[in-house]
Amino acid sequence: MATRRAYGVALAKLGEASKRVVALDGDTKNSTFSETFKKAFPDRYIECFIAEQNMVGVAIGCATRDRTVAFASTFAAFFSRGYDQIRMGAISQSNVNLVGSHCGVSIGEDGPSQMALEDLAIFRAIPTCTVFYPSDAVSTERAVELSANTKGICFIRTSRPDNAVIYSPDEKFEVGIAKVVRQSDSDCVTVIGAGVTLHEALAAADMLASEGKNIRVIDPFTIKPLDAATIMASARATKGQIITVEDHYKEGGLGEAVLSAVGGEPGIVVTRLAVSGVPRSGKSTELLDMFGISAKHIANAVRQTFAN
Amino acid sequence: MEDYHKPDQQTVQALRNIATRLRINSIKATTAAGSGHPTSCCSVSEIMSVLFFHTMKYRPEDPRNPNSDRFILSKGHAAPVLYAVWAETGYLKENELLNLRKVDSILEGHPVPGLGAACGMAYTGKYFDKASYQVFCLLGDGEMSEGSVWEAMAFASYYQLDNLVAILDINRLGQSDPAPLQHHVEKYQRRCEAFGWQAIIVDGHSVEELCKVLSQPRHQPLAIIAKTIKGKGIPAAEDKMGWHGKPLPKDMADSVIKEMQSRIVSCNKRLYPSPPVEDASPVSLRNIRMPSAPSYKTGEKIATRKAYGMALAKLGRYNDHVVALDGDTKNSTFAELFKNEHPNRFVECYIAEQNMVSVAIGCAVRDRNVVFASTFATFFSRAYDQIRMAAISETNINLCGSHCGVSIGEDGPSQMGLEDLALFRAIPTATVFYPSDGVSTEKAVELAANTKGLCFIRTSRPENNIIYSCNEDFHVGQAKVVYKTNDDQVTVIGAGVTLHEALAAAEQLKKERINIRVIDPFTIKPLDSKTIIDNARATRGRIITVEDHYHEGGIGEAVCAAVVNETGFTVQRLAVSQVPRSGKPAELLRIFGIDRDGITQAVRKMLSGAANAK
Numbered sequence: 001m002a003t004r005r006a007y008g009v010a011l012a013k014l015g016e017a018s019k020r021v022v023a024l025d026g027d028t029k030n031s032t033f034s035e036t037f038k039k040a041f042p043d044r045y046i047e048c049f050i051a052e053q054n055m056v057g058v059a060i061g062c063a064t065r066d067r068t069v070a071f072a073s074t075f076a077a078f079f080s081r082g083y084d085q086i087r088m089g090a091i092s093q094s095n096v097n098l099v100g101s102h103c104g105v106s107i108g109e110d111g112p113s114q115m116a117l118e119d120l121a122i123f124r125a126i127p128t129c130t131v132f133y134p135s136d137a138v139s140t141e142r143a144v145e146l147s148a149n150t151k152g153i154c155f156i157r158t159s160r161p162d163n164a165v166i167y168s169p170d171e172k173f174e175v176g177i178a179k180v181v182r183q184s185d186s187d188c189v190t191v192i193g194a195g196v197t198l199h200e201a202l203a204a205a206d207m208l209a210s211e212g213k214n215i216r217v218i219d220p221f222t223i224k225p226l227d228a229a230t231i232m233a234s235a236r237a238t239k240g241q242i243i244t245v246e247d248h249y250k251e252g253g254l255g256e257a258v259l260s261a262v263g264g265e266p267g268i269v270v271t272r273l274a275v276s277g278v279p280r281s282g283k284s285t286e287l288l289d290m291f292g293i294s295a296k297h298i299a300n301a302v303r304q305t306f307a308n
Numbered sequence: 309m310e311d312y313h314k315p316d317q318q319t320v321q322a323l324r325n326i327a328t329r330l331r332i333n334s335i336k337a338t339t340a341a342g343s344g345h346p347t348s349c350c351s352v353s354e355i356m357s358v359l360f361f362h363t364m365k366y367r368p369e370d371p372r373n374p375n376s377d378r379f380i381l382s383k384g385h386a387a388p389v390l391y392a393v394w395a396e397t398g399y400l401k402e403n404e405l406l407n408l409r410k411v412d413s414i415l416e417g418h419p420v421p422g423l424g425a426a427c428g429m430a431y432t433g434k435y436f437d438k439a440s441y442q443v444f445c446l447l448g449d450g451e452m453s454e455g456s457v458w459e460a461m462a463f464a465s466y467y468q469l470d471n472l473v474a475i476l477d478i479n480r481l482g483q484s485d486p487a488p489l490q491h492h493v494e495k496y497q498r499r500c501e502a503f504g505w506q507a508i509i510v511d512g513h514s515v516e517e518l519c520k521v522l523s524q525p526r527h528q529p530l531a532i533i534a535k536t537i538k539g540k541g542i543p544a545a546e547d548k549m550g551w552h553g554k555p556l557p558k559d560m561a562d563s564v565i566k567e568m569q570s571r572i573v574s575c576n577k578r579l580y581p582s583p584p585v586e587d588a589s590p591v592s593l594r595n596i597r598m599p600s601a602p603s604y605k606t607g608e609k610i611a612t613r614k615a616y617g618m619a620l621a622k623l624g625r626y627n628d629h630v631v632a633l634d635g636d637t638k639n640s641t642f643a644e645l646f647k648n649e650h651p652n653r654f655v656e657c658y659i660a661e662q663n664m665v666s667v668a669i670g671c672a673v674r675d676r677n678v679v680f681a682s683t684f685a686t687f688f689s690r691a692y693d694q695i696r697m698a699a700i701s702e703t704n705i706n707l708c709g710s711h712c713g714v715s716i717g718e719d720g721p722s723q724m725g726l727e728d729l730a731l732f733r734a735i736p737t738a739t740v741f742y743p744s745d746g747v748s749t750e751k752a753v754e755l756a757a758n759t760k761g762l763c764f765i766r767t768s769r770p771e772n773n774i775i776y777s778c779n780e781d782f783h784v785g786q787a788k789v790v791y792k793t794n795d796d797q798v799t800v801i802g803a804g805v806t807l808h809e810a811l812a813a814a815e816q817l818k819k820e821r822i823n824i825r826v827i828d829p830f831t832i833k834p835l836d837s838k839t840i841i842d843n844a845r846a847t848r849g850r851i852i853t854v855e856d857h858y859h860e861g862g863i864g865e866a867v868c869a870a871v872v873n874e875t876g877f878t879v880q881r882l883a884v885s886q887v888p889r890s891g892k893p894a895e896l897l898r899i900f901g902i903d904r905d906g907i908t909q910a911v912r913k914m915l916s917g918a919a920n921a922k
Contacts, residue, residue: 027483027485028484029484029485035484049487050450051453052454077693080696081456081662081693083690084686084690087689091721091722108343109341110343113384118731118734121730121733121734121860122730122731122734124730124860124861125726125727125731127885224860251833255869256865256868257860259865259869259872260859260864263881264880266876266878269872269873277736278702
C-alpha cells in the first residue's frame with residue numbers, strides 16, 4: 001500500500017477516535033487521500049483549493065488555542081508555497097500537522113514540478129519541527145497518531161508508489177527512535193533509507209545476501225529528531241561504514257542529518273546516495289535507477305566499500 | 309470595433325480543424341504515455357489554435373527569437389496541447405509526441421508556470437526593450453485560487469502592462485472538486501476588473517469570438533475569460549468530475565479520435581503564423597563587469613547590505629541591461645542606491661515577494677536582462693516555490709537577501725533569516741554567496757551577474773570591518789584563509805558576522821597562546837572542500853563551524869558533507885538552536901553561542917577534549 005493511501009486511512013481512523021481532528025487539503029485530496037477522511041467526516045474537512053499559503057495559515061488558525069488537531073495535506077513540493085507561513089507557525093508555537101505526498105522522483109511521469117526533492121531540508125530547518133518519513137502503512141498510521149500528540153510543527157512525508165507492509169500491526173513507534181529492519185551477525189555496512197529507498201535497500205540486501213554479503217538496514221522513521229544512538233551503534237558494528245540513500249536532493253536531507261549526527265565520531269565513513277540535478281519525467285523505477293538511488297546502485301555502493 | 313477584420317470562413321474552418329487536431333494529438337500522446345491530462349487539453353484547444361495560428365506573431369523555426377510574441381503555459385498540465393501545437397507548426401515531428409513523459413524525451417510533464425513571469429516579460433517588453441512583442445499567458449481556473457496570481461494581477465494593472473493578455477480557461481473543474489467559482493464567469497470578470505484589468509467573457513470554444521477579442525486594441529492588461537468545457541470532444545468526460553489527469557484507455561481513445569477526425573472539414577487554407585515586428589534589439593549579456601575595483605579602505609566599516617546596494621549601482625553604471633527589483637524594502641536592502649542612480653531600471657514590486665521572484669524570472673527570460681531582486685532573506689521563504697521552479701526552468705536570476713540571522717537584533721525572529729542557507733542549498737542550480745565584507749560583497753555581485761543558474765547573496769545588517777584589499781581576487785567555490793599561523797590548533801569557519809566574531813576570537817585566544825586558523829568560505833555552495841580539508845589537516849582534523857543560521861542545512865552541514873570521508877576529522881557546529889527573540893545584536897549572538905566568547909569556549913573545549921582523549 002502506498003504510504004499516501006495509508007495516511008488517508010489513518011486520518012479517518014484518528015478522526016473516529018477524536019472529534020477534534022480536522023483535515024484540510026489543497027484540491028489534491030484524491031491524490032493525498034485526505035478524501036478518505038472527508039468521506040467519513042465531511043463536516044470536519046475543509047477544502048482550501050489551490051492556495052497553499054492560505055491553507056497553512058488556516059490550519060494554523062484552526063489549531064490555535066488547541067481548538068482542533070489540524071492536519072493539512074497537499075503534494076510535499078507545494079508546501080514550498082506556504083513556507084513563510086510554516087516558518088511563522090513555528091515562531092508562534094503552532095502545533096499544526098502537515099502532510100506532503102508525492103515526494104521524490106518516485107512519483108514518475110508527472111515530472112519535476114510535482115516532485116518534492118528539497119522538503120526534508122526545509123522542514124528540518126524549522127525549529128520546533130518533527131519530521132516523519134514512514135516507510136510502510138503501519139508506520140504511517142503510527143506517525144499520524146504521534147503527530148497528533150506531538151507539540152510543534154509535524155511534517156509527514158508520504159510517497160506515491162505502492163510498497164510492502166514491513167511492520168507488524170503491534171510494532172511500537174516513537175519519535176526519534178529508528179528501527180533496524182534487517183540485521184545479521186556479520187553485517188558489513190549500515191544502509192539507511194526511508195520511504196521508497198528503504199524498500200530499495202531491502203531489495204539490495206537480498207541481492208547482496210545471495211553474494212554472501214550481509215548489510216544492516218535501518219529505517220530512521222523520524223528524520224528529525226534523528227536516532228543518532230541507534231545509527232552510531234550500528235555503524236560501529238559495521239566497521240564504521242554507513243550508506244544513506246534518499247529520494248531527495250543531497251542537501252539538507254537524510255544524508256546530511258546522518259552526517260551531523262556522526263560528525264563528532266572518528267572512524268565513521270558515510271556515503272550519500274541522493275538525487276543530483278533537476279530530474280525529469282519518466283517511469284518511477286527508471287527514475288530511481290537514473291538518479292542512482294535504486295537497489296542496484298545501493299548494492300554497488302556496498303560493493304564499493306569493499307574495494308576501498 | 310470597426311477596425312476589426314473578421315477572419316473569412318476558410319480561416320475559421322482551418323482554425324477549427326487545427327483545434328480538432330490538437331485534441332487528437334493530446335489524446336494520442338497521453339494515451340501512449342499512459343499518463344497526463346487530456347481533458348485539460350481539450351478545454352483549451354480552440355484557444356491554442358487561435359493564439360498560435362492567428363493572433364501571435366512568431367517564427368516557429370526560431371522559437372527563441374527575441375522579437376516573437378511570448379507565450380506562457382501557466383496551466384502546465386496542458387503541456388501535451390502545447391507540444392501538439394509545435395507538431396502542427398512542423399517544429400516537432402508528430403511521432404515525437406508519443407514520447408511525452410518518457411525518460412529519454414525532451415517533452416516534460418508540466419512546464420513553466422506563472423502570470424508573474426508573464427508580467428516580467430511584459431514589463432521588459434514595454435519599459436526596457438520598448439518593443440512591440442506581446443505576452444500571452446494561459447491560466448487554468450484551479451490555479452486562480454493561488455494568491456500569486458492576484459499579486460501578478462495587481463502588478464500588471466499598476467504598471468499598465470497593455471501588452472499582456474491573460475486567457476483564463478474557465479472549464480469549471482479542478483483536480484478533486486469543481487473550482488470555487490465554477491462557471492460563474494461574471495464573478496471572474498468582476499474580480500479582474502476590480503484589479504484594474506479589462507475583462508471580456510467569451511465562449512472559449514468559439515474560434516470567431518476568440519479571434520475578435522484578441523484583435524481589439526488594448527490600453528490595459530486584458531483578461532479573456534473563456535468559458536470552456538473540460539474534456540470537450542470526449543463525450544464520456546465532458547464537464548464531468550473524475551477525469552483530471554486521466555489518459556483515455558486505448559479503445560476509448562481510438563473511437564473518440566475517429567469521431568473527431570470525421571469532424572475535420574477539408575479546407576484549402578493553410579495557416580501559418582505572421583512574422584514578428586523586428587524591433588527588439590539584440591542583447592549581449594556576456595561579460596557584465598564592474599568598471600573598476602572596489603574602493604574600500606581596510607579598517608573601514610560597512611554593512612554588507614549597504615555594500616550590495618553600492619555594488620549594484622556600480623554594476624549598473626556600465627551595463628545597461630542590469631535591472632533591480634525589490635519588495636518595499638529598498639531602504640533596508642539598499643537596492644535604493646541602484647534606484648537613485650538608474651530609476652528607469654528599477655522595478656518596485658511592493659510587499660509581494662512571490663510575484664517579485666516571478667517577475668524577475670520573466671525579466672531574465674531569453675537573456676534580455678541581468679536581474680537582481682532583493683528583500684529580507686527570510687521573506688524569500690514566501691517565494692520558495694517560485695525559486696524551486698526557477699531552477700527547474702533553468703533561469704538565471706540573482707536574489708539578494710538581507711537581514712540574515714539573529715544579528716539583525718531588535719526587529720525579532722519574524723524578520724530574521726535563519727533557514728535561508730538550507731533553502732538555497734537545496735536548489736540544484738544555485739550558487740550561494742555569503743560575503744563577509746564590502747570588498748567581497750562587491751565581488752559577489754559581479755560574479756553573480758556572470759554565473760548561470762540561480763544566485764543567492766546573503767547580506768547582514770550590522771556594520772563590519774573591511775578585511776580584504778581591493779585587488780583581492782574572488783571566485784565561486786574558492787574560500788579564503790583569513791587568519792593563520794604555522795601552529796594552528798583548530799580551523800574555525802565562519803561567514804558574515806560570525807567570520808568577524810571568529811577573527812575576534814582568534815585575537816583573544818592568541819593571548820592564551822592558542823592559535824586558530826580562520827576560513828571565510830565566500831560561497832557556501834559550491835563549498836571549497838579542498839581548502840577546508842587541507843587547512844583542517846594542518847589543525848589535526850579539528851574544525852569548528854559557526855553560523856548565524858539554524859543548525860540544519862547551513863554551513864555546518866555543508867562542511868560535514870565536505871569532510872565526511874576524511875579520517876580523523878571532527879566537526880563541531882555552532883549555530884542558533886531554537887526560535888530566537890528580540891534583543892541587541894551582540895546579546896543575541898552571545899545567547900546562541902555564536903559570538904567570540906562562544907567560539908573561544910568551543911575551541912578550548914575541543915582542545916581539552918583532544919587532550920583528554922590522549
